[in-house]
Amino acid sequence: MWLFLYLINLLFAFLAAGPFSDLLESELANSKVIQHIFGGFDYTVFMEFYQQNSGAIWAFLGQAIILVFVFFVFNIFFSGGIINTFYKNKEHFILRNFWYDCSQFFWRFLRLTFYFLMFHAVLLAIFGVLFYTIIEGGSNANLVSEVTIISGAKIIFPIYAIFAIILSMIQDYAKIHIVSGDKKMLTKPILEIFKLTIKNFVKTASLYLLNILTILIIFGIYRLLQTPFTSDNMTGIFILFLVGQLFLFCRIGVKLLNLGSATWMYKYIANQPIVEVDQGFEEV
Amino acid sequence: MKQKTNWSVLIFCFLVFNTFAQKGWFEQPLSPRTANYDMQITLDPETKMIHGKTTLTWKNPSNDTVPDLHFHLYYNAFKNTESTFFKNSNRISRRPTDEECTWGWNEMSNIKNDNGQNLSSKYIQPDNDHEADQTVLSVQLAEPVLPNESVTVTFDFTVKIPKIMVRSGYSRDYFFLAQWYPKLGVYETEEMGRTKASGWNCHQYHSNTEYYGEFGNYDVHITVPGDYKVGASGSLQKTTENGKMTTHSFHLEDVIDYTWTASPDYLVYEDKWRNVDLKVMTFPGHECFVERYFDAAKNSFDYFAEHLGEYPYHSLTMVDVPYHGLFTGAMEYPTLISVLNLRILPEGVLLSETFAVHELTHQFFQQILATNEQEEPWMDEGFTTYWEGRIMDEYYGAQSSAFSVLGIGAGNVEYNRIEYLNMRNPKMVPTSATGFDNGVNGYRTITYNKTAIWLKTLEGLVGEATMSEIWKTYYQKWKFKHPYGHDFINVVNEVVGEDMGWFFDQVHFGTEMCDYELFSFSSNEILPKAGVFGADCLTGNEEDNKNNEPLYKSQVVIYRNGEVKLPVEILVHFEDGTEILEKWDGKDRIHYLNYAKSSKIDWAEVDPQRKIHLDQNFTNNSLVKESETTPVKKYFSKLLFWFQNVMQAVTMLV
Known part of the structure; x- marks a missing residue:
């Protein structure tokens, strides 16, 4: 499942990045200016490239945005399969069962995602208005110093981040709760999981924090591994590519770890048995 | 009436003598x-x-x-x-x-x-x-x-x-x-x-x-x-x-x-450059910019002392304007300039330095060389932007003097060039237009950036040494006076030793664009003679008819895509390492270079030293025989990784 999710991610990113690469090759590969961008960023080359190809670049960007959206929907689709796999605590990953779970929960998770996007939007709007009020619109006619904007951001942004993280955490538990009870309606489960998560906030938040810490450590390791290499030769480019892919693979792994550990925590706080008998399809 | 006038003159002379005898700074008045x-x-x-x-x-x-x-x-x-x-x-x-x-x-x-x-x-x-x-x-x-x-x-x-x-x-x-x-x-x-x-x-x-x-x-x-x-x-x-x-x-x-x-x-900080008292006046929260302003001022004074003339006044005050007074920032006045920066910007954005250098440069171009900004704004803003580019690139790097953040940077000169070329209508008015004739949206870019770019092009065409001579002559001749555009052009003609009207007519009084393109090159082997020649019929395989080493007929094709015609160099590099630097007057629409050599062309480039900054597309200036795809692979892998992360980030909302 881990490898499968990584390959899907790679495929979509490849489809999004491919046209840009082709354009770069067709426009620059026969010019000596290509050497200017080998060592690092070159403003003149990139801006001229943009100037000459802005139409194509924007078209490709539009296409990339569509791909990101499709990937987003795919991930909603996969969520049911992933969570049920963890929830049922299956020893072996069976692709057929996975697809069944994906399709079974897709529409519910789509609605759930929509609801939580709205919650996120409301949260963002609340903190946005709060920030706007604190910095008086950022207008230089009202503020004595722009330092107020920085101080405001230093206060507001971390608080917002905490609330947004909590909301994301609740969303994860909501998905597990829906899978757990195979609930068709969403409003009640959402309210229930709000209560359950808040009631066990120290436990759930600590686990979530631990997972965030894990991804930060992985990011740190990635940066360390990246440092000794430069991308001014083919070997360097290849090594950096591999390091990057390793990071992505781990990132996806941590996401799975998060869902897996949250499923375990859910069972723990909901007083459910940690190990359940697999009631899905039998292995063929 | 005459007597009255004489009295006035005497009183005036007495006052002037009295005043200047006590307070005079300079042995001889400068102006x-x-x-x-x-x-x-x-x-x-x-x-x-x-x-x-x-x-x-x-x-x-x-x-x-x-x-x-x-x-x-x-x-x-x-x-x-x-x-x-x-x-x-x-x-x-x-x-x-x-x-x-x-x-x-x-x-x-x-x-x-x-x-x-x-x-x-x-x-x-x-x-x-x-x-x-x-x-x-x-x-x-x-x-x-x-x-x-x-x-x-x-x-x-x-x-x-x-x-x-x-x-x-x-x-x-x-x-x-x-x-x-x-x-x-x-x-x-x-x-x-x-x-x-x-x-x-x-x-x-x-x-x-x-x-x-x-x-x-x-x-x-x-x-x-x-x-x-x-x-x-x-x-x-x-x-x-x-x-x-x-x-x-x-x-x-x-x-x-x-x-x-x-x-x-105000918080007031003081420093010195030679005998000049430097002062930065700033507000709480902006103390971090003070040293940057002082450094920029000292660098500029050093540069001008070496390349144009020493700053003649005794003081320079840099006023770092407050956020609530932002619209008073970035202006030049005698021995006092207003500069600005914002704490919300990354340190790599060199606003402090750019404004300090720019406004200080105006001490020379607009103040000492007191041009008419209302009628010929290009003579102060354009000249100043050109010198700002020289100073910024010299002290802060040709690829980082505008900004350098997270590995992405731009030099001052290249930033100004692209700003002009990216204008919606770079042909809207010539740089010679008066201030109040200029369209509002194009005024700044044409006046500041285009002038700076054609000055850089002039420098490329006449050479750095001649350009330096032009500036020094212009400064010596016109300091503490009111030069007009034709005075500068006359100095250029005088120093270069020819009428440069062909240049100014196109780039200063004209609005057309410049673009030279290396369109193609080819190298084909010259085959031995074959066919009927009198009584002989040659097959091409005869020993004495064959070359010991193959000869190649090579051709380079260059296009002039723009309307501006400037003399341009073309560098042709052959596979055996030899190079030929050609000079072309740049007037025809299409130009051919032909060679018969024992080596094929490896690459060719128009304006290899980038003398013509007005050229709107450097990318099409060169061609190589074999395309280089390694850099493309580098950027593809970066882009791929970036998209992967964006996609993974989006899944956080699922």
């Missing part, structure tokens, strides 16, 4: 000192008013008999919506809207000559029929001023300071006073100017132009509340406390304008 001011002013922060008294001595620099004096009253542009400034302005949104009357104005009264006679005055509109515009005042003299004679007038003036409008005004208890006092226009002689007619050059205040001033000395006594810190053009001579008020007396010689600022909140 003609045509308009000399002695001002006593008092700031009332509560009412936002200034009450002042001026003694002005003006020397007629022409062979004309001058009956009147023309004054700029720039603050009257902010008096009401009927001023030329507001009528032609896209800045109308900045007009005061709150209930408190925050309009600004300037009024002269009690105008007298040195005999105590009252002088009449009236507002005039030299540029258009906006009769309500009061930004130019004509004062009728009791007796005309004869050629090379002087006149002294005294007057009171009242200034209502506007809430910050454009470059000047107040905000809270911050006051920035630029173009605030009744300031004489420039009386141009026949040799000067574009019209070749002598007379006052005293334009109304147009929203899209800056200023033009006459050289002179200034003694300014500024009275403000005791807790206010004052920064001003010139050197502080003394401070006198008078109850709750303090008078700061400043002296300055051979300058074209006078500006000052006051606030109780």
Whole structure:
């Protein structure tokens, strides 16, 4: 499942990045200016490239945005399969069962995602208005110093981040709760999981924090591994590519770890048995 | 009348001698000192008013008999919506809207000559029929001023300071006073100017132009509340406390304008460059920028001392404007410049340095070389942008002097070039257009950036050494005078030794674009002769008909895509390592280079040294035989990784 999710991610990113690469090759590969961008960023080359190809670049960007959206929907689709796999605590990953779970929960998770996007939007709007009020619109006619904007951001942004993280955490538990009870309606489960998560906030938040810490450590390791290499030769480019892919693979792994550990925590706080008998399809 | 005039001259000479014998900075005056001011002013922060008294001595620099004096009253542009400034302005949104009357104005009264006679005055509109515009005042003299004679007038003036409008005004208890006092226009002689007619050059205040001033000395006594810190053009001579008020007396010689600022909140830092007193006046929260301003100023002074001339004044004050006074920032005045930066920007964005270097450069281009900014803005803003690029790239890196953040950077020169080329309509006006003729949206970029780019192109064409000679000659010949565009062009022609009209007609007076493209190259083996030649029929395989080593017929094709025609070099590199540098006058639409050599062409490049900065596309300047895809792979892998992370980030919302 881990490898499968990584390959899907790679495929979509490849489809999004491919046209840009082709354009770069067709426009620059026969010019000596290509050497200017080998060592690092070159403003003149990139801006001229943009100037000459802005139409194509924007078209490709539009296409990339569509791909990101499709990937987003795919991930909603996969969520049911992933969570049920963890929830049922299956020893072996069976692709057929996975697809069944994906399709079974897709529409519910789509609605759930929509609801939580709205919650996120409301949260963002609340903190946005709060920030706007604190910095008086950022207008230089009202503020004595722009330092107020920085101080405001230093206060507001971390608080917002905490609330947004909590909301994301609740969303994860909501998905597990829906899978757990195979609930068709969403409003009640959402309210229930709000209560359950808040009631066990120290436990759930600590686990979530631990997972965030894990991804930060992985990011740190990635940066360390990246440092000794430069991308001014083919070997360097290849090594950096591999390091990057390793990071992505781990990132996806941590996401799975998060869902897996949250499923375990859910069972723990909901007083459910940690190990359940697999009631899905039998292995063929 | 004659006797009276003689007395006036004697009194004037005595005053001038007395004043300069005590306070004179320079052994010889640097400028003609045509308009000399002695001002006593008092700031009332509560009412936002200034009450002042001026003694002005003006020397007629022409062979004309001058009956009147023309004054700029720039603050009257902010008096009401009927001023030329507001009528032609896209800045109308900045007009005061709150209930408190925050309009600004300037009024002269009690105008007298040195005999105590009252002088009449009236507002005039030299540029258009906006009769309500009061930004130019004509004062009728009791007796005309004869050629090379002087006149002294005294007057009171009242200034209502506007809430910050454009470059000047107040905000809270911050006051920035630029173009605030009744300031004489420039009386141009026949040799000067574009019209070749002598007379006052005293334009109304147009929203899209800056200023033009006459050289002179200034003694300014500024009275403000005791807790206010004052920064001003010139050197502080003394401070006198008078109850709750303090008078700061400043002296300055051979300058074209006078500006000052006051606030109780200023933090003042001092440093030195050679004998020049450097000062940064900033506000709490901006202490981190102070050293950056000092470094930029010192670098600029070093650079000018080496490449143009040493800064002649004794002081430079850099006013780092507060956030609430942002519109007073990024301006140049004699020995005082306003700079700005924002704490919300990353350190790699070199705003402090760029503004300090740019505004300081104006001390030379606009102040010492006192060009007419209203009519020929390219001569100060364009020249300054060119020098700003040279200095910034020299001290802060050719690929990082504009900004360098997270591995992405741009140099000042390249940033300015791209800004011009990315304009929606880079052909909208020539750089020679007057300030108020320029379209609002294109004024800045054409004037600043295009001029800088064609100057860089000129440098490429004539060579750095000749360009250096041009600048030094121009500076030596025209410092402390009022050069016009044709004066600079004449210097270029003189130093280069040819009429460069072909260049200026295209890049300065014209609007066309420049683009040379290396379209293609090919190398084909020259085969042995074959066929019927008289009685012989050659197959091509005969030993004596074969070349020992193959010969290749090579051709390079170059296009001129733009309308601008400039001489250009082409470098052709062969596989055996030999190179041929060709010169082409760049006039034809298509140009061929043909070779018969034992080696094939490996690559070819038009303008390999990038002398022609006006070329709008460097990418098409070169071709290589075998395409290089490794850099593409590098960026593909980066882009791929970036998209992967974006996609993974989006899944956080699932």
